Amino acid sequence: MDDDALLIDRQPLPDGVPARLGEQLRFLAEADKLKTVLRASLLAAADRRENDAEHSWHLALMVILLAEYADQPIDVGHAIKLVVVHDLVEIYAGDSPVFVPGAADDQAEREMAAAERLFGLLPGDQAASMRALWDEFEAAVTPEARFCKAMDRLEPMLLNWLNGGGTWEMPGATEALVRAREAGVVAGSTSLGALTGLLVDEGLRRGWIRP
């Protein structure tokens, strides 16, 4: 993808669109690119990799249905905002697959630069509020962000389970790395952490994860 070309430049908006709305639409058009950022995870429903937009939607649905398992009470509406926004920077920074050695080496720098560029398309107030949502998710300090991080770890584990291995069988995957992902679930939800413990234990027993 040519990182320098905005999608909106392909078909500039007609005359008469107010400036603020034009900036918002420029960002919303660019956001279409999230549908082309592929993750390592395979879907359960089709034989292809998942993209970031689908993944973000799945997390939103999980937040709605699993919020009762958060260790601290969460504001569900606010939590959904966090997951809708959490991967947007990957439009420019790309996905950093956890089981590919070295893939995350300069991830923080890449994502910081991407955030500046992407959120900078928006009017100032919204650039700041979107950046604040992304920062909150990344810091994983608030109850909502901790729970959303847990969903972000749990969803690929569920896909791996349904696929009978999935990314757990990648060359770079080890039990230690899988257990570290499990810890991210435990940090937001004791009961969902117990679930991932069951999935990982059974995955090891079946040979889907290398001990």
Add this chain to the structure above:
Amino acid sequence: MDDDALLIDRQPLPDGVPARLGEQLRFLAEADKLKTVLRASLLAAADRRENDAEHSWHLALMVILLAEYADQPIDVGHAIKLVVVHDLVEIYAGDSPVFVPGAADDQAEREMAAAERLFGLLPGDQAASMRALWDEFEAAVTPEARFCKAMDRLEPMLLNWLNGGGTWEMPGATEALVRAREAGVVAGSTSLGALTGLLVDEGLRRGWIRP
């Protein structure tokens, strides 16, 4: 897709998962199928059709960024829930493309049956709350539902604009049908309705829409 087989049946959960959580995960696994339901719309960022999960995610982002244009104040967190849930029944009922004559003929019946079956996978309380969200969206009476319907109409118009025609150029598309979609935006937001008016007028001028 074999409608009779649940995705979770391919790989039943391990022993020890509590019954309620098991039902929730059964539903969340089945939801993966929304990523395979194709819409008529083409993406702007890639040469392929959009799927329902990506579309639902895009609407959620639009709700966050365009809520200020709702004609009545809306609860953004609640509105995002509506768009996350609004197309789930298409897992069993399929998409009903607006510019394909006859495609929507038995849509209401198909979707009602799909809702029974799909939401019925959940524990009773959540089956009811998900069904209530879907019913609210469909009825388009609350300010949130009206605004979400407007987003559901606006998003494909934005994709059509970026693609220089898109589904506006389908054999079944007419100015009257496109104007009827525009009315759905106006019903939730006067200012975004004015925007779609500009896009449609200019689309007609450029020959992307047949008068």
